[in-house]
Amino acid sequence: xxxxxxxxxxxxxxxxxxxxxxxxxxxxxxxxxxxxxxxxxxxxxxxxxxxxxxxxxxxxxxxxxxxxxxxxxxxxxxxxxxxxxxxxxxxxxxxxxxxxxxxxxxxxxxxxxxxxxxxxxxxxxxxxxxxxxxxxxxxxxxxxxxxxxxxxxxxxxxxxxxxxxxxxxxxxxxxxxxxxxxxxxxxxxxxxxxxxxxxxxxxxxxxxxxxxxxxxxxxxxxxxxxxxxxxxxxxxxxxxxx
Amino acid sequence: xxxxxxxxxxxxxxxxxxxxxxxxxxxxxxxxxxxxxxxxxxxxxxxxxxxxxxxxxxxxxxxxxxxxxxxxxxxxxxxxxxxxxxxxxxxxxxxxxxxxxxxxxxxxxxxxxxxxxxxxxxxxxxxxxxxxxxxxxxxxxxxxxxxxxxxxxxxxxxxxxxxxxxxxxxxxxxxxxxxxxxxxxxxxxxxxxxxxxxxxxxxxxxxxxxxxxxxxxxxxxxxxxxxxxxxxxxxxxxxxxxxxxxxxxx
Numbered sequence: 290x291x292x293x294x295x296x297x298x299x300x301x302x303x304x305x306x307x308x309x310x311x312x313x314x315x316x317x318x319x320x321x322x323x324x325x326x327x328x329x330x331x332x333x334x335x336x337x338x339x340x341x342x343x344x345x346x347x348x349x350x351x352x353x354x355x356x357x358x359x360x361x362x363x364x365x366x367x368x369x370x371x372x373x374x375x376x377x378x379x380x381x382x383x384x385x386x387x388x389x390x391x392x393x394x395x396x397x398x399x400x401x402x403x404x405x406x407x408x409x410x411x412x413x414x415x416x417x418x419x420x421x422x423x424x425x426x427x428x429x430x431x432x433x434x435x436x437x438x439x440x441x442x443x444x445x446x447x448x449x450x451x452x453x454x455x456x457x458x459x460x461x462x463x464x465x466x467x468x469x470x471x472x473x474x475x476x477x478x479x480x481x482x483x484x485x486x487x488x489x490x491x492x493x494x495x496x497x498x499x500x501x502x503x504x505x506x507x508x509x510x511x512x513x514x515x516x517x518x519x520x521x522x523x524x525x526x527x528x529x530x531x
Numbered sequence: 532x533x534x535x536x537x538x539x540x541x542x543x544x545x546x547x548x549x550x551x552x553x554x555x556x557x558x559x560x561x562x563x564x565x566x567x568x569x570x571x572x573x574x575x576x577x578x579x580x581x582x583x584x585x586x587x588x589x590x591x592x593x594x595x596x597x598x599x600x601x602x603x604x605x606x607x608x609x610x611x612x613x614x615x616x617x618x619x620x621x622x623x624x625x626x627x628x629x630x631x632x633x634x635x636x637x638x639x640x641x642x643x644x645x646x647x648x649x650x651x652x653x654x655x656x657x658x659x660x661x662x663x664x665x666x667x668x669x670x671x672x673x674x675x676x677x678x679x680x681x682x683x684x685x686x687x688x689x690x691x692x693x694x695x696x697x698x699x700x701x702x703x704x705x706x707x708x709x710x711x712x713x714x715x716x717x718x719x720x721x722x723x724x725x726x727x728x729x730x731x732x733x734x735x736x737x738x739x740x741x742x743x744x745x746x747x748x749x750x751x752x753x754x755x756x757x758x759x760x761x762x763x764x765x766x767x768x769x770x771x772x773x774x775x776x777x778x779x780x781x
Contacts, residue, residue: 298546468711507637509635510566510639
């Protein structure tokens with residue numbers, strides 16, 4: 290056990306708070322669909338190989354992650370145009386960019402934190418359980434409420450402008466329609482009104498792999514991602530990136 | 532409790548006590564979800580013999596007291612239940628291999644921790660915390676998957692051992708269990724929403740109705756209050772329940 294000075298403990302407490310605030314700011318910016326702001330503000334700028342991982346693989350490197358966030362913005366614009374067609378009187382006279390995010394809310398409710406600051410104060414690791422949910426009028430199925438529960442693990446790096454995300458892993462246990470059993474495997478029923486949304490596809494991870502399976506009745510229990518443990522410097526711990 | 536003047540180093544130490552306790556409970560939640568129960572008891576719960584003797588794990592139907600019985604239920608019985616479930620699944624589906632790697636297959640749980648309220652004792656040796664837990668448990672059977680919402684209150688006593696916080700008394704009071712997609716108002720009002728008997732095979736040191744949500748009222752566990760030493764607060768172990776039945780310590 291390391292004995293820190295009072296001054297060091299105060300500084301480390303400030304670091305802890307800043308990291309908690311990053312995750313809170315992610316949540317509230319996601320709610321208002323500021324995907325470009327999230328990418329510009331909360332991600333590192335000077336580290337090698339930043340990574341954003343999901344169940345089906347990793348976006349590795351600045352270009353791949355940037356394209357992912359850019360595609361989120363493009364999808365929001367497509368949804369805004371669909372909304373304008375459905376509600377021309379209310380929404381038809383404005384630019385789609387001005388109603389970006391209309392009809393949808395995605396809440397990244399981060400709970401159950403475990404946060405470890407490296408003893409050297411240069412990096413930190415955090416883990417949260419995502420009790421997420423979304424309500425969206427404009428999906429390929431039409432209006433839909435979705436439970437999204439899963440594990441979120443992040444490596445943070447201290448850069449000149451403050452703490453930043455270096456590696457982030459978001460692996461879902463549950464991604465199912467609200468009110469339904471998440472073991473149900475019924476396929477989506479596509480509504481032709483929302484054809485434009487169906488035609489859009491997100492860029493695939495540039496490191497595709499089966500990182501983590503959504504719940505199914507033959508899924509094994511998987512102790513993943515590892516829970517952060519106290520560590521001295523990043524080279525002595527595991528990474529949430531690839 | 533009299534208000535003490537604390538030095539800055541004591542004050543920041545107490546701030547870190549709270550953060551470390553949050554991390555400790557977060558680890559408990561993940562170890563439980565990861566089925567790492569033996570690791571949880573070895574790393575997160577009390578290790579000193581005098582504390583292990585009085586450690587407790589309480590639920591609606593009573594208390595397990597002592598680390599021996601807690602381990603027997605939380606580790607050994609859990610493995611036994613997994614094996615029984617796997618045997619049934621394999622009987623119904625011969626393509627499924629009956630091997631240790633498949634213990635727990637098709638099961639999933641997560642007891643989220645939200646709304647923390649933590650009090651560090653004035654003497655810094657113990658702490659009490661309360662969390663609310665929205666959660667889910669999911670089990671696969673040969674003919675169906677049972678997916679349930681489970682909402683619970685966590686009340687925990689912590690004790691410092693050689694500078695590290697450990698779980699000493701853990702109480703989990705379940706408020707309701709509801710099938711995913713089911714209408715809560717359709718539950719029969721005459722029943723307790725949560726079983727008031729321990730699951731089959733579980734050893735309980737003090738069987739009793741320690742918690743009930745039948746009328747959405749239960750005096751236990753007590754909401755923590757500032758306190759100086761553990762002797763002047765209400766324990767989240769079974770003795771705290773007795774104290775509250777007598778009217779508490781105020």
